[in-house]
Amino acid sequence: MSTALTIARPAPTLVTMGNRTFSTTGHWTLPLVVEHLKQHLAFSPRKKWCTVECMAKTMFLRNGEDNRARVRKATAPTFKKLLKLGMFLAIEYNGSHGKITAMKIYEVGGGTDEQKAAEEQLERMRTHREVSAEVLIQARQLVSLLPAAPGDEGAGNA
Numbered sequence: 001m002s003t004a005l006t007i008a009r010p011a012p013t014l015v016t017m018g019n020r021t022f023s024t025t026g027h028w029t030l031p032l033v034v035e036h037l038k039q040h041l042a043f044s045p046r047k048k049w050c051t052v053e054c055m056a057k058t059m060f061l062r063n064g065e066d067n068r069a070r071v072r073k074a075t076a077p078t079f080k081k082l083l084k085l086g087m088f089l090a091i092e093y094n095g096s097h098g099k100i101t102a103m104k105i106y107e108v109g110g111g112t113d114e115q116k117a118a119e120e121q122l123e124r125m126r127t128h129r130e131v132s133a134e135v136l137i138q139a140r141q142l143v144s145l146l147p148a149a150p151g152d153e154g155a156g157n158a
Helices: 030-043 052-060 063-083 113-126 133-142
Strands: 014-017 019-023 089-093 100-105
Touching: 014 030, 019 030, 019 052, 030 052, 030 100, 052 063, 052 100, 063 089, 063 100, 063 133, 089 113, 089 133, 113 133
Parallel strands: none
Antiparallel strands: 014 019, 089 100
């Protein structure tokens, strides 16, 4: 008769050693992403935006090209999941190639620059059909940009 061995794994957490913060699992998990972005808001008043390189180092332990690609790929699903939790993930794009360069949790009283960035992000998502009409309306409500722009009805079904 054999006995099954059960291994209890600790919950993933962010650990700080010196001035570097990293995930204990080396995987992208929503609670850790939110925690890291909130740390940027709280502890880095001048660096509220988390760059793709910073997120790659934190979540995947290395800032390599593959890990930066993994961060960019995980950003859209994270945006949608955070919307369901009532948070807006502001995403900064590179102007020439449209690659994601940074992200942060949107602050309601962040000022006109932040409001403008949210408007541009939502317009880009609408024109590229990155999100459904329902998600777009929910995002606009979250950042107080209603009424919805015309044409949202056919914004795709991502």
